[in-house]
Amino acid sequence: MAKENKQQADKEQKVQTKYDKKMEARRKQEEKDKRDAKVLRVGSIALCVLIVAAIAISVFVSIWNKKTATKDAYVTIGSHSVTKLEYDYYYSMLKNNYVSSYGSLFSYMGVDATQDIEEQQYSDTMTYKDFFDQMTVDQIKETKALVDDAANNGFAYDSSEDYAEIASGIESGAEAAGTSVKEYYKAMYGDYATEKNVEPFIKEGLLANEYYNHLIEQNAPEAQEIKDYYGEHVRDYDRVDYHSFAIAAQTEEGASEEDTDKALMDAENKAKDMKEALDGGKDFKELCVEYATEDNKATYEDEETDASLREGAYYSGIPSVVADWLYEDGRNEGDTVVLEDTTNNQYYVVEFINRYYDEADDENISNTISSDRVREYIDGMLVNYGVTDVKGELKYLTLEEEAVG
Numbered sequence: 001m002a003k004e005n006k007q008q009a010d011k012e013q014k015v016q017t018k019y020d021k022k023m024e025a026r027r028k029q030e031e032k033d034k035r036d037a038k039v040l041r042v043g044s045i046a047l048c049v050l051i052v053a054a055i056a057i058s059v060f061v062s063i064w065n066k067k068t069a070t071k072d073a074y075v076t077i078g079s080h081s082v083t084k085l086e087y088d089y090y091y092s093m094l095k096n097n098y099v100s101s102y103g104s105l106f107s108y109m110g111v112d113a114t115q116d117i118e119e120q121q122y123s124d125t126m127t128y129k130d131f132f133d134q135m136t137v138d139q140i141k142e143t144k145a146l147v148d149d150a151a152n153n154g155f156a157y158d159s160s161e162d163y164a165e166i167a168s169g170i171e172s173g174a175e176a177a178g179t180s181v182k183e184y185y186k187a188m189y190g191d192y193a194t195e196k197n198v199e200p201f202i203k204e205g206l207l208a209n210e211y212y213n214h215l216i217e218q219n220a221p222e223a224q225e226i227k228d229y230y231g232e233h234v235r236d237y238d239r240v241d242y243h244s245f246a247i248a249a250q251t252e253e254g255a256s257e258e259d260t261d262k263a264l265m266d267a268e269n270k271a272k273d274m275k276e277a278l279d280g281g282k283d284f285k286e287l288c289v290e291y292a293t294e295d296n297k298a299t300y301e302d303e304e305t306d307a308s309l310r311e312g313a314y315y316s317g318i319p320s321v322v323a324d325w326l327y328e329d330g331r332n333e334g335d336t337v338v339l340e341d342t343t344n345n346q347y348y349v350v351e352f353i354n355r356y357y358d359e360a361d362d363e364n365i366s367n368t369i370s371s372d373r374v375r376e377y378i379d380g381m382l383v384n385y386g387v388t389d390v391k392g393e394l395k396y397l398t399l400e401e402e403a404v405g
Contacts, residue, residue, distance in 0.1 A: 069192045075394065077137070078385035080144050088190025089201045090143075091136040096188060098132075130396035137387055137394065145381040146208040155214060159206040166202055167195070212374065219373040226365050230357065237361050240318075240326050241311045241353040243284040247271045247291060248346040264345060271338045271347035278336050284308055284351055312358070322348055331355065 069084035076082065099113055111120055117128035126134075150157075174184035185193045221229070230237055247270050249263035274291050278284060288300040288308045299307045315323050321339050325331075335352040389397050 070197065073390045075137070075390055076388040077141050077144055082140060084391075085190065085192045085197060086201055087136065087140070089193060089198050090139050091132060092188060092190045092193075094135050094139060095132050125399050126396060130399065133394050134396045141382055141385045141387070142378060143205060143208040145378060145385055146211050147204055149381060150207060150211040155211050157207050157210045159203045159210075162206050163199070163203055170195075215374045215377065216367070216370045219370040219377075221366055221369040225369060226362050229365050229369055235315050235327055237314075237365065238327070238355055238357055239312045239314060240355045241309070242313070242326055243308045243351040243353070244310065244322055245274070245284070245288050245291065245308050245349045246341070246346050247274070247349070248344070251345070260345070267347050268338070268340070271349050274349045275336050275338050278349065278351065319348070322350055325350065326352055326355070
């Protein structure tokens with residue numbers, strides 16, 4: 001009996017031990033799950049703290065950058081402290097105007113407007129960023145000098161009407177670009193620009209421009225000065241009327257020197273034949289139609305215009321080989337010539353009609369004289385507007401110092 005009771009107890013012990021192990025395992029798993037949950041909870045809290053901190057830092061940096069850009073000196077020019085906001089206004093305006101006005105030239109010069117201009121060379125020593133920095137500083141210097149001089153001389157100007165027109169134009173520009181006025185100001189004048197904070201710069205520029213025009217008027221020359229100036233620059237202001245027609249050497253790409261020489265000789269002979277016919281009394285326009293290639297014959301056949309005729313041309317706007325002949329002393333109406341243009345492998349047939357001075361150019365000469373005087377006056381003022389690169393961002397200044405050294 002005792003033996004049976006012992007066996008029964010052993011059996012119960014074994015059953016209890018398996019159950020306990022199962023329960024122990026469950027208990028340990030629950031404890032592990034609680035620990036994992038706690039770790040996850042703590043980790044999530046820490047991550048949230050980091051995210052909030054990062055956002056706070058980002059906001060702080062943004063606020064700090066804006067404060068620095070709008071309050072601190074970025075560069076000093078003379079006695080003027082110029083903020084990054086103001087500097088960016090001039091920089092962006094100049095760059096945008098340059099690209100919009102001279103976009104094709106920008107491309108011709110090899111500038112990729114979609115890429116960082118700081119990585120593109122303007123010259124052996126300067127990048128395009130340096131180039132625009134230099135123009136920006138020069139523009140700010142001149143603006144400050146003109147505004148200061150206007151104040152010193154009691155010059156008054158109400159810019160409200162002109163400013164309202166500019167502001168209206170900006171609104172129209174934003175609408176045309178499909179963006180808000182707020183974003184358009186940033187695109188036009190820099191990251192920190194707003195309608196309110198760039199208003200003083202726009203008005204200052206308007207004042208400087210108006211004062212410059214005032215100086216031009218104040219420095220206008222007398223009538224005799226205009227005549228004297230013309231007498232010293234006759235070739236620059238005399239105009240000419242003339243006919244011309246170019247006969248190019250017809251060569252294939254990669255032609256040999258022998259073939260090129262033959263083509264030039266053929267072109268010269270055609271030009272001489274045309275001149276001979278012209279001297280014989282034939283009409284210049286009709287001869288152009290006769291000697292034109294098939295590609296440009298229609299240009300000379302147009303009955304409404306005479307493609308060979310140029311009237312009121314200045315020396316500077318005429319191919320040099322032709323201009324030199326037209327402006328020779330003693331040239332008479334009806335004179336004709338064949339001129340070789342070695343640069344372009346062609347010959348010109350030219351007929352002189354007239355050379356004269358148009359009194360309308362008195363105004364151009366007056367503007368030239370007064371502009372030169374004002375330029376000299378401004379340059380004299382700029383001596384007192386030295387530049388200090390407060391933030392050390394204007395690399396071109398270092399390049400200038402190295403060049404002088």
